[in-house]
Amino acid sequence: MHIQTLKNDLGDEIFEQIVELFTAESSRHLDALGSQDNELEVRACHNLKTHFRTFGAMEQAEFAESLELDLRDGQSISDSDIQTLTETTRALQVELKNLAA
Numbered sequence: 001m002h003i004q005t006l007k008n009d010l011g012d013e014i015f016e017q018i019v020e021l022f023t024a025e026s027s028r029h030l031d032a033l034g035s036q037d038n039e040l041e042v043r044a045c046h047n048l049k050t051h052f053r054t055f056g057a058m059e060q061a062e063f064a065e066s067l068e069l070d071l072r073d074g075q076s077i078s079d080s081d082i083q084t085l086t087e088t089t090r091a092l093q094v095e096l097k098n099l100a101a
Helices: 003-010 012-032 038-054 058-072 079-100
Strands: none
Touching: 003 012, 003 079, 012 038, 012 079, 038 058, 038 079, 058 079
């Protein structure tokens, strides 16, 4: 689903609330990455994947899902993966905030 379509379908007020919620939640999930708590990191990647899919960011969702699966297999997340996920999440936050304004 295209973000503009989602905004049109939901209306400005609800869309703004969802953007605020996404921003807060995704920031919290990003903070969990690199914590060395496997369960917390798996949940963070899973939730980010879901958020990305909600806004139609399928490439980012696939990346988050690949990290989630790696973590479930007992692997750790590299610093570069954390940086990539952080940058893509922040970019989506900015895009959504601009659209909600």
